[in-house]
Amino acid sequence: MDDIQIGIIMGSQSDWPTMREAADILDTLGVAHEVRIVSAHRTPERLWEYGATAVDRGLKVIIAGAGGAAHLPGMMASKTRLPVIGVPVQTKALSGVDSLYSILQMPRGYPVATMAIGAGGAANAGLLAAEILALSDPRLAARLDDWRASLSASIPETPQDD
Numbered sequence: 001m002d003d004i005q006i007g008i009i010m011g012s013q014s015d016w017p018t019m020r021e022a023a024d025i026l027d028t029l030g031v032a033h034e035v036r037i038v039s040a041h042r043t044p045e046r047l048w049e050y051g052a053t054a055v056d057r058g059l060k061v062i063i064a065g066a067g068g069a070a071h072l073p074g075m076m077a078s079k080t081r082l083p084v085i086g087v088p089v090q091t092k093a094l095s096g097v098d099s100l101y102s103i104l105q106m107p108r109g110y111p112v113a114t115m116a117i118g119a120g121g122a123a124n125a126g127l128l129a130a131e132i133l134a135l136s137d138p139r140l141a142a143r144l145d146d147w148r149a150s151l152s153a154s155i156p157e158t159p160q161d162d
């Protein structure tokens with residue numbers, strides 16, 4: 001794998017079962033990435049440092065997952081001009097709708113590309129990050145094309161009995 005260009009961050013250890021879906025798809029596509037716990041609420045200095053150094057460290061895309069009052073993706077978008085892809089983590093109390101709205105409703109000027117709630121959203125975050133890198137990486141683009149073709153090929157034309 002090449003230099004690390006994608007950072008996956010999450011608000012808590014408890015987000016990892018969801019966010020590892022993003023890491024898994026990047027592993028499958030051969031895209032180097034790092035994974036960190038960073039919380040706007042609990043580790044604000046860590047968030048500030050991560051955002052302030054992200055460009056100089058060579059990151060190209062940040063995937064940020066958080067649940068509930070999910071300020072992490074938006075605060076990271078405030079701190080770096082790198083594209084931030086937000087993943088709303090499912091919550092017990094409000095099923096992740098709280099996370100979704102927290103991440104989605106950014107003020108004009110600081111966008112967060114917001115995925116679906118939960119594991120599917122995390123996997124799509126990994127894919128979207130890879131698609132962004134593939135714009136300037138033909139070999140990754142070819143791997144993505146292959147991955148998409150094999151997904152299509154795995155879908156039967158008719159429903160099967162169990």
Ligand SMILES: Nc1c(C(=O)O)ncn1[C@@H]1O[C@H](COP(=O)(O)O)[C@@H](O)[C@H]1O
Pocket residue numbers: 010011012013014015038039040041042065066067068069070071072073089
């Ligand atoms: N939303 C945030 C932020 C943040 O946005 O900075 N930091 C932690 N959290 C979220 O709190 C939830 C519960 O965390 P715990 O399980 O650690 O209590 C997690 O989903 C995390 O993303």
